[in-house]
Amino acid sequence: MDNTWVEVSKSALLNNLKGLKGLLSPGTALMFVVKANGYGHGLSQVAGIAETENSPVDTYGVHLPEDGIFLRRKGITKDIYVLGYANGSQLEALIRHDLCPVVTNTELIPLLEQEASRQKKQVRITLKCETGTHRQGILPEEVPEAASLLKKAPSVTLEGLSTHFANIEDTSDHSYAQGQIHSFKEFIRKFEAFGFILRRNHIACSAATILLPETHYQMVRTGISSYGYWSSKETYLSFRSGDSRELRLEPVLAWKTRIGQIKDVGPDVSIGYGCTYKTNQPTRLAILPVGYYDGYDRKLSNSGYVLIHGKRAPIRGRVCMNMIIVDITHIPGCRLNDEAVLLGYSGEEVVTADEIAALAGTISYEVLSRINPLIPRRIVP
Ligand SMILES: Cc1ncc(COP(=O)(O)O)c(C=O)c1O
Known part of the structure; x- marks a missing residue:
């Protein structure tokens, strides 16, 4: 008998994921973001549930290469995107396990080429673009250099571009997000002008997936909503006020x-x-x-x-x-x-995690993801 434990509801998780998939056009992939120990729910447990037959999940998003390797060892064969930083020493394992890195700086491209050609493999990458979060990603002026490095890297395939919204959860005014969408389109235009065919671009987190269909591109990356929480009160109210689409989220x-x-x-x-x-x-x-x-x-x-x-x-x-x-x-x-x-x-x-977050002066993301990973996670129906 455990003193303290976490229960993870299989039906709630699958229903949330199905609901989110229902917002997408056919052909748009759903990435289930399972970083931070599956937002505190247990990486092994949530991925296990998401691998059930007829699962709406198309790909996974992890922060660390180690987490991607863990999923591969669990037998997961779907695309796994490494959203966080992979340093040079991690590239051997990353390529060997067929993980898809989101590359945030041009320096990594020749290193990926070197390792992929050594392993006689092709590595598919997403290039992250800086559109206004001022966190990760290449700058617009770095596009020619990135394009030239990629042309010299036959073992590296540029699958698509990505970016991340800075101000989409905390507000119902999406003008900053619209500016980022505009910059992202410019990045696409520039890479296409260099002759790249971008098959899978992705920029939408939960709030964008729910509120802005124009951000879906070929894949969306949903974290918090998959686990049954609205990104924020503003996201919930914006969706409820202006939208006839249905989405029910249930905490997992x-x-x-x-x-x-x-x-x-x-x-x-x-x-x-x-x-x-x-x-x-x-x-x-x-x-x-x-x-x-x-x-x-x-x-x-x-x-x-x-x-x-x-x-x-x-x-x-x-x-x-x-x-x-x-x-x-x-x-x-x-x-x-x-x-x-x-x-x-x-x-x-x-x-709810929202109530606890309000009392602690934080957000549901932090309440959930900081639950100590050593506490047992049990899957319940
Ligand atoms: C790059 C990236 N994409 C998607 C997500 C998922 O965001 P959300 O949990 O708001 O859906 C995160 C989470 O922080 C992220 O860092």
Whole structure:
């Protein structure tokens, strides 16, 4: 019996992925972004689910070459795109496992050629273009150099171009995104003018996939929405207000722990480190064996809550490294080892990653992806 565990709903994940695929034109590929341990859900678990028969997933997106290799070792044969940085020492393994790197600088092109020709293989690459995020990607003025390096690299195939939106989740004003789309079109035009045939361009994350069909090109890259969360309130409201299309997203992950101790204290008693909470009445407390080491944000001290027997149990005092203390005075019948829900449903009540994120001053992405990978992930129907 585990003290703390994560449940990953197979049906929710597949339904979300099918819903997203339903937004695409036939022939547009769906990349399932499984970086950061599958957004905290467990890379092995989510990829296992996504590999079921008739899966809507066409390709995978990982951050690290190691994660791509892990998926290959699991027997996955679909295209796997390495979205993060692959350094020179990782190219041998990357090419040997037929991963598709997203190349963000021109220096990598000759190194890829050298290694691919040594292995007598063809490596398919996406070239990432800088359109306004000012993070990764080649600049417009680097196009001639990239084109010339690619012409001298017969073992490297430029499959397509990509970019990433800077300001699409936090706003319902998409003018900055439109500027990026415009710059991206310019990159395409320039590479085509050098004679390249771009078969798979991709720029859309979840928000763009959901809101802007013109960004779909030949592939979209969906992360957070696959896991059942809207990228932001603005994305949700923009979709609901202006769109007749249907999309239902259902959170895939539940995070649970157990009551490790029950304790009655009197009024005027300080709780936890720093004595930041003082009781004002006789109080029953439950100690739960989960803390910030496990990914439960310390900013939830005195503000977060968990669910026990379908009721909210507020956190009292500070979140510790491996423990939290919750108030169960109003929840009758609690016993040692009873389930406490950190994320997910208990009876009619629910705690979502969006709610926890709002309390901790962050976003659902961080709440989910920071759940300690050592916590067991169980697939549930
Ligand atoms: C390059 C790239 N594409 C796609 C995604 C997926 O974004 P989202 O989770 O908003 O769908 C990410 C996530 O950060 C990313 O870095």
